[in-house]
Amino acid sequence: MYDYIIVGAGSAGCVLANRLSEDPGVKVLLLEAGPSDWHPFVHMPAGLAKLVGQKGVNWDYNTAPEPNLDGRSLWWPRGKVLGGSSSINAMCYIRGHARDYDEWAALGAEGWSWDKVLPYFKRSECNTRGASELHGGDGPLAVSDRLHENPLSPVFVDAAAQAGFPRNEDFNGPRQEGFGFYQTTTRKGSRSSSAEAYLKPVRSRKNLSVVTHALASRVTFDGERANGVVYSVHGRGAYCEGASREVIVCGGALNSPQLLMLSGIGPAEQLRAQGIDVRVDLPGVGANLQDHLDICTMQRCTQKLTYDQASDVMVGLQYFLFKQGPGTSNIAEAGGFLRSALAEDERPDLQFHFVPAQLDDHGRNVMPGYGYTVHACFLRPRSRGRLSLVSANPADKLRIDPGYLNDADGFDLKVMVEAFKLSRKIFAQEAFAPYRGEELLPGAATQSDEEIVAFIRRKAESIYHPVGTCRMGAANDPQAVVDAQLRVRGVQGLRVVDASVMPKLIGGNTNAPTMMIAERAADLIRGRA
Known part of the structure; x- marks a missing residue:
């Protein structure tokens, strides 16, 4: 007992x-x-x-x-x-x-x-x-603060500042809004x-x-x-x-x-x-049931600086022998919080995670070349889902109906569109000029709100916060x-x-x-x- x-x-x-x-x-x-x-x-x-x-x-x-x-x-x-x-x-x-x-x-x-x-x-x-x-x-x-920093992570923070957004050295400090580097549980x-x-x-x-x-x-x-x-x-x-x-x-x-x-x-x-x-x-x-829905914007990088083609052997040796190098990175080194034009109170309603790599389908779609990605999610969705049993067998997985974008007035989708536009705005700043290649996701042809909505419906994913x-x-x-x-x-x-x-x-x-x-x-x- x-x-x-x-x-x-x-x-x-x-x-x-x-x-x-x-x-x-x-x-x-x-x-x-x-x-x-x-x-x-x-x-x-x-x-x-x-x-x-x-x-x-x-x-x-x-x-x-x-x-x-x-x-x-x-x-x-x-x-x-x-x-x-x-x-x-x-x-x-x-x-x-x-x-x-x-x-x-x-x-x-x-x-x-x-x-x-x-x-x-x-x-x-x-x-x-x-x-x-x-x-x-x-x-x-x-x-802890980061032990390793990809060269593009500070570029992202600088680009956000160039876009007119504040810097923030501590997202858990007196204010949440702004861009900077994440502290990690390491x-x-x-x-x-x-x-x-x-x-x-x-x-x-x-x-x-x-x-x-x-x-x-x-x-x-x-x-x-x-x-x-x-x-x-x-x-x-x-x-x-x-x-x-x-x-x-x-x-x-x-x-x-x-x-x-x-x-x-x-x-x-x-x-x-x-x-x-x-x-x-x-x-x-x-x-x-609630979760943060996330949309990724991705660009090609013209320089071989990203984590895409890193040598697993070299990264592993450097890490396991010396606890140094890219192996110590959480990959999502930089990011930030913003109030969109649709924010309903003083709290930021958007969060960004910058990844100096091409990240499609949770990283399961391995892409050639070099690139960088920014995640953007709406922090306070109105949509709700639910879970259901499929049987009385504990080994059988539940039915998960997240209910993404099912709020009655479509507010969640409107904020997701804003999140994407702000991601693209940050990537368009001068700080990224030496590294900016073509836009891979969604691609330069996606411009109207209707096209952005179609992209969100086609590519948005969970950022794992149920x-x-x-x-x-x-x-x-x-x-x-x-x-x-x-x-x-x-x-x-x-x-x-x-x-x-x-x-x-x-x-x-x-x-x-x-x-x-x-x-x-x-x-x-x-x-x-």
Whole structure:
């Protein structure tokens, strides 16, 4: 019998395993469906480009055909490995805008306003710039400035300044708007995933057990109280472990709602259709799905400066022998945040990631020659999607209907058009003149708004930030799945702790906020918040 069972050793689960096992008087079991994070490309920052093809560390999801994106099925990579998506992402350390969290609180997530969450961001962070009013200096999660810089990354920042946009040395500082270089979750040139930062240092604790290749099939109950988890290992067996205090689901925005539904918690009609007994009819499970939709603009580079044709052997030798060179780069070294002409308040509504390489179809379409790419995404989409079970088999993937661009008045698409035009404006500046070749995506022939819309429908992709499918809210909110303490409604001893509880997308990358959620959840569970 364990005190706590944590399902999912991702960005949130590893944080909780660390914090809850600090008490030697409790026993913690951490279950992870994927393998250990042994692969060298997990730890080499630039290895993220190679992880695209590593099926063993990726859930490798695909969406249902998207009606507003030419009927395409979009690829959704999610981490299936110790550290979860923090082990395969681009490591950009972004918290979002302070007002994002005040908005959460206004939506019923009491205790999650900016002044309440900032201490947990700081507790998590070990910033190489040192501690300050807004940053932590001695937390588990390493946050660093770049060790390597492609020559085109500062060109991008200069071009943005030439286009009339401000510079910004700290996107997590007093203001978010502007262009500069991303700080990354890296330590001395190596990835600082949640597994590396939180789990590895405490793996030897006698009160902490970690099981990999463990796929949870359902949560068990004694009356209304969650009391255990049933799971298989390597697809075999049916193990059941008990939890005397709580079961904590940390599977992420896709797997957490799936496990709740498999356990009888979710939309009653959908559960009955799959032959699952309904324990709690919660229509919000799997609903409220939100993601950042992203459009890439790409140009040919006339000089051989990009990462396109880098020698894997030389990059690897330089990295593994000396922890130097391009291998230490997160590839998306520079970027920025802007308020478009359509911004609805003082917060930036667009985010940009510059990649000194040709990046098409998540890097899966390898192109000849040299080029550079800028991602642009709308940070506050109105569109909503949902998840659905396809069967009662936990090994069967969910149906993912992201609902991209399905808002009633077409506002999301209008902002995406603005995002593309601003990307093209930055690339047109004098700073890029010595390097600028032909425009590869979408191509110079695309000029009218109608042509830009057609390009977005043909090429837009996820930038990997799904949230909201077990969202927290007030007691009178019929769509809320968990309360502000992250406790699942209608049962006892069961919480969800991960990006699925976010009521709305934050304005930026979602990894650091997910770790913050887990830091605060640990205090809630232990009665310290």
